[in-house]
Amino acid sequence: xxxxxxxxxxxxxxxxxxxxxxxxxxxxxxxxxxxxxxxxxxxxxxxxxxxxxxxxxxxxxxxxxxxxxxxxxxxxxxxxxxxxxxxxxxxxxxxxxxxxxxxxxxxxxxxxxxxxxxxxxxxxxxxxxxxxxxxxxxxxxxxxxxxxxxxxxxxxxxxxxxxxxxxxxxxxxxxxxxxxxxxxxxxxxxxxxxxxxxxxxxxxxxxxxxxxxxxxxxxxxxxxxxxxxxxxxxxxxxxxxxxxxxxxxxxxxxxxxxxxxxxxxxxxxxxxxxxxxxxxxxxxxxxxxxxxxxxxxxxxxxxxxxxxxxxxxxxxxxxxxxxxxxxxxxxxxxxxxxxxxxxxxxxxxxxxxxxxxxxxxxxxxxxxxxxxxxxxxxxxxxxxxxxxxxxxxxxxxxxxxxxxxxxxxxxxxxxxxxxxxxxxxxxxxxxxxxxxxxxxxxxxxxxxxxxxxxxxxxxxxxxxxxxxxxxxxxxxxxxxxxxxxxxxxxxxxxxxxxxxxxxxxxxxxxxxxxxxxxxxxxxxxxxxxxx
Amino acid sequence: xxxxxxxxxxxxxxxxxxxxxxxxxxxxxxxxxxxxxxxxxxxxxxxxxxxxxxxxxxxxxxxxxxxxxxxxxxxxxxxxxxxxxxxxxxxxxxxxxxxxxxxxxxxxxxxxxxxxxxxxxxxxxxxxxxxxxxxxxxxxxxxxxxxxxxxxxxxxxxxxxxxxxxxxxxxxxxxxxxxxxxxxxxxxxxxxxxxxxxxxxxxxxxxxxxxxxxxxxxxxxxxxxxxxxxxxxxxxxxxxxxxxxxxxxxxxxxxxxxxxxxxxxxxxxxxxxxxxxxxxxxxxxxxxxxxxxxxxxxxxxxxxxxxxxxxxxxxxxxxxxxxxxxxxxxxxxxxxxxxxxxxxxxxxxxxxxxxxxxxxxxxx
Ligand SMILES: Cc1cc2nc3c(=O)[nH]c(=O)nc-3n(C[C@H](O)[C@H](O)[C@H](O)COP(=O)(O)O)c2cc1C
Ligand code: SF4
Ligand code: SF4
Ligand code: SF4
Ligand code: FES
Numbered sequence: 059x060x061x062x063x064x065x066x067x068x069x070x071x072x073x074x075x076x077x078x079x080x081x082x083x084x085x086x087x088x089x090x091x092x093x094x095x096x097x098x099x100x101x102x103x104x105x106x107x108x109x110x111x112x113x114x115x116x117x118x119x120x121x122x123x124x125x126x127x128x129x130x131x132x133x134x135x136x137x138x139x140x141x142x143x144x145x146x147x148x149x150x151x152x153x154x155x156x157x158x159x160x161x162x163x164x165x166x167x168x169x170x171x172x173x174x175x176x177x178x179x180x181x182x183x184x185x186x187x188x189x190x191x192x193x194x195x196x197x198x199x200x201x202x203x204x205x206x207x208x209x210x211x212x213x214x215x216x217x218x219x220x221x222x223x224x225x226x227x228x229x230x231x232x233x234x235x236x237x238x239x240x241x242x243x244x245x246x247x248x249x250x251x252x253x254x255x256x257x258x259x260x261x262x263x264x265x266x267x268x269x270x271x272x273x274x275x276x277x278x279x280x281x282x283x284x285x286x287x288x289x290x291x292x293x294x295x296x297x298x299x300x301x302x303x304x305x306x307x308x309x310x311x312x313x314x315x316x317x318x319x320x321x322x323x324x325x326x327x328x329x330x331x332x333x334x335x336x337x338x339x340x341x342x343x344x345x346x347x348x349x350x351x352x353x354x355x356x357x358x359x360x361x362x363x364x365x366x367x368x369x370x371x372x373x374x375x376x377x378x379x380x381x382x383x384x385x386x387x388x389x390x391x392x393x394x395x396x397x398x399x400x401x402x403x404x405x406x407x408x409x410x411x412x413x414x415x416x417x418x419x420x421x422x423x424x425x426x427x428x429x430x431x432x433x434x435x436x437x438x439x440x441x442x443x444x445x446x447x448x449x450x451x452x453x454x455x456x457x458x459x460x461x462x463x464x465x466x467x468x469x470x471x472x473x474x475x476x477x478x479x480x481x482x483x484x485x486x487x488x489x490x491x492x493x494x495x496x497x498x499x500x501x502x503x504x505x506x507x508x509x510x511x512x513x514x515x516x517x518x519x520x521x522x523x524x525x526x527x528x529x530x531x532x533x534x535x536x537x538x539x540x541x542x543x544x545x546x547x548x549x550x551x552x553x554x555x556x557x558x559x560x561x562x563x564x565x566x567x568x569x570x571x572x573x574x575x576x577x578x579x580x581x582x583x584x585x586x587x588x589x
Numbered sequence: 590x591x592x593x594x595x596x597x598x599x600x601x602x603x604x605x606x607x608x609x610x611x612x613x614x615x616x617x618x619x620x621x622x623x624x625x626x627x628x629x630x631x632x633x634x635x636x637x638x639x640x641x642x643x644x645x646x647x648x649x650x651x652x653x654x655x656x657x658x659x660x661x662x663x664x665x666x667x668x669x670x671x672x673x674x675x676x677x678x679x680x681x682x683x684x685x686x687x688x689x690x691x692x693x694x695x696x697x698x699x700x701x702x703x704x705x706x707x708x709x710x711x712x713x714x715x716x717x718x719x720x721x722x723x724x725x726x727x728x729x730x731x732x733x734x735x736x737x738x739x740x741x742x743x744x745x746x747x748x749x750x751x752x753x754x755x756x757x758x759x760x761x762x763x764x765x766x767x768x769x770x771x772x773x774x775x776x777x778x779x780x781x782x783x784x785x786x787x788x789x790x791x792x793x794x795x796x797x798x799x800x801x802x803x804x805x806x807x808x809x810x811x812x813x814x815x816x817x818x819x820x821x822x823x824x825x826x827x828x829x830x831x832x833x834x835x836x837x838x839x840x841x842x843x844x845x846x847x848x849x850x851x852x853x854x855x856x857x858x859x860x861x862x863x864x865x866x867x868x869x870x871x872x873x874x875x876x877x878x879x880x881x882x883x884x885x886x887x888x889x890x891x892x893x894x895x896x897x898x899x900x901x902x903x904x905x906x907x908x909x910x911x912x913x914x915x916x917x918x919x920x921x922x923x924x925x926x927x928x929x930x931x932x933x934x935x936x937x938x939x940x941x942x943x944x945x946x947x948x949x950x951x952x953x
Contacts, residue, residue: 082772093772098759371635520767527685530765552714559677563638
């Protein structure tokens with residue numbers, strides 16, 4: 059824990075009503091942090107920087123495909139304090155709309171009219187009681203033998219896996235993780251045991267575990283569903299990780315729009331605390347405030363420390379210098395939620411559940427399919443298998459995005475490529491967060507690409523030029539119709555050079571991956587970019 | 590032992606000390622690596638990306654300014670990949686920056702322009718209007734922020750934080766709207782700003798610049814003569830460069846502005862305060878006294894030589910001592926005096942006039 063009160067800046071600004079005039083000065087007085095710093099921090103986070111917008115309509119790809127543009131227009135016509143926003147991790151319940159900090163599922167134009175111009179009154183008919191809601195999941199069965207996350211299973215508050223972890227000891231736990239071949243599910247697919255060993259082998263003994271629940275990659279909502287349905291697994295996984303690396307403080311960073319999962323996780327923490335299962339391990343809940351980039355692990359650490367969420371240079375990596383400079387193990391929600399089952403049933407069991415790579419995987423699927431939702435399937439299924447589980451294609455498959463906006467678009471002809479880290483990497487895309495979006499032959503691919511480019515442009519942290527300028531440059535180039543430009547050869551070359559530069563020159567994965575939607579589409583769908 | 594602390598840069602072996610960066614060693618051996626966000630006084634942030642180099646075994650290019658050396662590293666600061674990197678990066682920068690040299694160089698030399706032409710970066714990628722906010726109503730008399738020119742290197746904000754310890758300005762907003770701001774976009778006058786002008790000095794593009802009319806004339810800085818001098822506002826004795834437009838005032842010359850000597854060359858290390866940096870207007874003021882004056886029998890002041898003036902002062906002081914005794918005299922020296930001058934004042938007071946009545950106005 060740091061001695062100064064910088065880490066409270068965002069929370070205090072939220073309490074002060076956001077970055078309204080005078081708020082930064084007030085928080086500066088409360089915390090002793092210079093007022094310009096406080097202002098700089100507040101201005102970084104959309105939910106703080108624009109406190110007047112009380113309703114935010116998702117303008118992500120899946121939501122736009124489901125009519126978000128109409129919902130946004132209706133809200134504007136109804137004089138609601140509304141603006142568009144980037145993906146709300148509700149692509150399976152599109153269009154998703156944010157009311158203050160609560161995501162409302164499947165909001166319709168009628169819902170907007172029903173609010174009668176009062177933003178507080180906005181409800182989704184699909185969630186009339188305005189309580190905790192769930193997305194669709196599959197397979198629709200409670201099956202702990204073949205499902206690692208087993209989303210339909212009842213939460214288990216007994217702490218059996220944690221006790222077992224303590225019993226067999228840290229070495230055996232990490233060995234099980236290694237045998238399991240557990241790869242990070244936040245996007246990079248990095249082997250988990252290397253990070254566990256990296257953290258616990260540091261000479262510094264103050265260490266932290268951090269949960270990355272900032273889920274913001276467009277097309278992705280699995281972490282939300284895990285927290286809603288299996289908060290027990292998330293918390294128990296964190297406790298096991300803390301025990302294994304010798305940490306007692308666990309920080310959970312939930313994106314600010316996750317008001318609903320927050321309540322579920324908070325309840326879970328109380329439940330476990332009341333039962334006293336996890337000894338001296340303490341959980342600290344932190345809310346994000348509207349910034350996709352804070353899903354990048356080092357930006358997340360900056361945010362936790364009360365700074366602008368600008369990614370750090372790596373090396374050093376968080377395992378060595380993480381939160382407040384201390385060794386830190388950061389994991390995605392799904393990764394950490396795999397841990398209790400691995401400890402319970404062994405690494406070999408987990409590994410055997412996968413196809414191309416180890417384990418099962420939560421695939422998020424949205425767009426033109428029958429039953430959008432979160433599906434736990436062997437890692438390495440094909441698109442067709444996934445879509446079959448998700449109610450089949452609606453219309454004829456034209457293109458798909460295999461792993462969030464950062465993975466770009468692939469043509470129908472690549473439907474056989476296993477949806478796994480290695481195989482998708484091999485075709486110039488990535489599994490990323492496994493946020494699969496299906497586009498049928500009605501889709502306007504240019505528009506889809508533009509949606510992704512605008513997303514990156516809006517969500518760049520602005521720190522480094524290749525990304526800050528490059529994301530905007532590509533969106534400009536596309537809006538001028540690249541291929542039809544009279545100087546088309548040169549314009550295309552500039553795009554290729556800018557994309558190359560973004561990939562080589564950017565500090566973090568956002569800028570490095572941001573050109574993919576355009577470059578992959580130009581490669582696979584050149585005809586879409588002719589006049 | 591010795592092979593433990595060497596690296597290879599562009600094929601040649603160099604020694605390094607623990608904690609040194611790629612840039613440190615390159616600079617020591619006059620190997621040029623371009624930088625925009627780097628300032629040796631500040632913590633490295635590696636944000637401008639101009640200094641990226643290739644390190645054997647690293648998948649990604651690494652910022653020379655922030656990458657600490659490890660024994661045995663093999664580094665390239667020149668090759669095809671790095672050439673392409675520099676060119677495409679600079680071309681991209683220029684899509685978001687005025688290309689017209691007059692607009693891009695309002696006074697201070699524009700390091701981005703110089704670098705883009707040095708590396709012959711293509712300038713035909715098109716141009717996008719800047720989305721960065723200014724603070725047009727800031728009524729402070731000295732510092733002008735022109736957002737079109739800003740490349741978000743954050744030298745100004747880090748200077749203000751790390752060197753001045755003032756934290757008056759900050760990066761604000763995000764994405765392409767990221768800009769430099771104060772709390773609530775207030776005037777610098779309403780913040781902790783001390784108007785030291787350091788932010789102007791460190792800015793590589795002139796985005797942080799001096800307000801008119803202090804900058805007289807339209808000449809770019811490189812056409813001015815720099816005259817190194819010692820600031821005489823206080824005893825610290827900072828070195829500063831008077832920038833003189835030699836053609837002004839019908840060839841008599843005029844001080845147009847003050848700039849900092851390069852970092853690392855003077856004891857003040859390029860740092861100045863508001864007086865040293867901005868208070869030079871008096872030099873050419875018509876009321877300024879430029880010769881000693883002695884009050885004559887007629888009650889008026891008359892120009893005199895230094896010898897005459899010193900003679901008059903000495904005889905006056907001695908006359909007072911003779912008539913009223915030595916302790917009827919007292920000496921107060923100015924805070925603008927240096928330590929050596931203060932020493933001489935007390936020496937004169939005690940040894941010449943025989944009194945301990947001596948004080949310095951800054952000594953409480
Ligand atoms: C731009 C960007 C956004 C990211 N967003 C997330 C996110 O929302 N959630 C997440 O778990 N990981 C995200 N990541 C990946 C994290 O940086 C990090 O790799 C991950 O949290 C590590 O956990 P894992 O090993 O369990 O995957 C993002 C990475 C980048 C570059
Ligand atoms: S790549 Fe983009 S998001 Fe990442 S550090 Fe650079 S500007 Fe920020
Ligand atoms: S003039 Fe000095 S104190 Fe004021 S903002 Fe600039 S660097 Fe900071
Ligand atoms: S004003 Fe100048 S020093 Fe400050 S960030 Fe912009 S370019 Fe850099
Ligand atoms: S919630 Fe709208 S696209 Fe993801």
